[in-house]
Amino acid sequence: MRFLAVVLLAGLASSAYAQQFDLVVANGHVMDPESGLDAVRNIGITGGKIRAISKNPLRGKETIDAKGLVVSPGFIDLHSHGQDDENYRFKARDGVTTALEMEVGAWPVDAWYKAREGKALVNFGATAGHIPAQMSVMHDTGTFLPRDNAVSRATTKAEARQIYEDVKQGLSQGALGIGMGIAYFPKATREEIYDLFTLSAEKHAPIYVHMRNPGPVEPGVVDSLQEMLGNAAATGASVHIVHIPSMAFRQTPLALDMIDGAKKRGLDVTTECYPYTAGMTELQSAIFDPGWQERLAISYGDLQWTATGERLTEETFKKYRAQGGLAVLHHMPENVVKLAVTHPGVMIASDGLNIGGKGHPRSAGTYSRVLARYVREQRALSLMEALRKMTILPAQRLNLSSIGRIKVGADADITVFDPAHVEDKATYENPAVYAEGIPYVLVNGVPVVRNGQLQGGVFPGRGLRR
Secondary structure (H helix, E strand, O other), rough: OOOHHHHHHHHHHHHHOEEEEEEEEEEEEEEEEOEEEEEEEEEEEEEEEEEEEOOOOOOEEEEEEOOOOOOOOEEOOOOOOOHHHHHHHHHHHHHHEEEEEEEEEEEEEHHHOOOOOOOOOOHHHHHEEEEEEHHHOOOOOOOOOOOOOHHHHHHHHHHHHHHHHHHHHHHHHOOOOEEHHHHHOOOHHHHHHHHHHHHHHHOOOOOEEEEEOOOOOOOHHHHHHHHHHHHHHHHHHOEEEEEOOOHHHHHHHHHHHHHHHHHHOOOOOOEEEOOOOOOEEEOOHHOOOOOOOHHHHOOOHHHEEOOOOOOOOOOHHHHHHHHHOEEEEEEEOOHHHHHHOOOOOOOEEEOEEEEEEEEEEEEHHHHHHHHHHHHOOOOOOOOOHHHHHOOOHHHHHOOOOOOOOOOOOOOOOOEEEEOOOOOOOOOOOOOOOOOEEEOOEEEEOOEEOOOOOEOOOOOOEEEOOO
């Protein structure tokens, strides 16, 4: 029997060698956090799928020589607001093969997906968005986040019911969950939020939520997190808390302890962070309603207007808030960010958005920054652990078995990078600079980055639905 097994294995190996694949990634150091594979291998790709992983050479119509480079599953960004070609290009150069709009989400869902089909460099997807649905029902004039009607008053019972039905319809169209931004609707009742948690549980669709209140000033992040955990415990819903350090500030250790405790007791709760000490949001949003300085523990000079790069004063704050636009908030200590980045249960996600080259460096450099700063320079994370946070953890949160893995049958979403030279280059003053040290990125088996250069005229990204 042992002889027969050896013969069969030899036959399979020779069969794989005899086969010609569409593309072979050869001689790379393959690292797959799910299986623990950490060795030089050759990968055969045909029809957009991984068909072989072999110690032996493979034949391909095309071969990428990855000798001396790390070959990993493509990075999955659960929190990517930039859902257009400009932002997909920055994602691809940062090693991201799947960029999802899970916090704000989309509505109407079908129309959102159709607008991107056949036009996307990377895979895309969205939740059924509570934010855009509520803005539509309440006739708010904001374009991305609410700025007037949905901020200044509570919903009527009829409006709340319509919003619920709209989100439910989005789930029926394959949205990847429910996106929710309670902080942007300061008059949202706990009952209407609870109702959406009930819907989440009924449909087995996770909620991705920007919690109600940040910071230590009560009711602050502890109250907000208790609302999420209480709703999850009462309904059975799965909940993903977005950007935990930018909500908890110096209370991040407490917030992570609360999440860890809830998980140990059976709740399905996860979280994420980005590797920067500053956030970004719209200056006209409810985040900057009166009392923001105390709540966020910052002042005018801690705000940076993305259009010009200038730090704000009381005068320019009033001017730009009336005008509307994006502002960077410098409000997190580095030790808090490092704690979140290195915590075993925290995923990496960018919260990225650039518009016409203006925005936040996280849009272009989140993943390369983790690999450069926290893995190579500080050695605060092992390379395998960092990759786990970027690949298999988000894939498991999405309950998608086709991405986030290097295994036979998985989608050929693959990132090839040089661990000695990968680096983020974007800054707060110049956020539209591509990352370096990632010479090859494959999306569904198609190279979208080759020899460090974006490829024109290829749109292999597909819409991911639940």
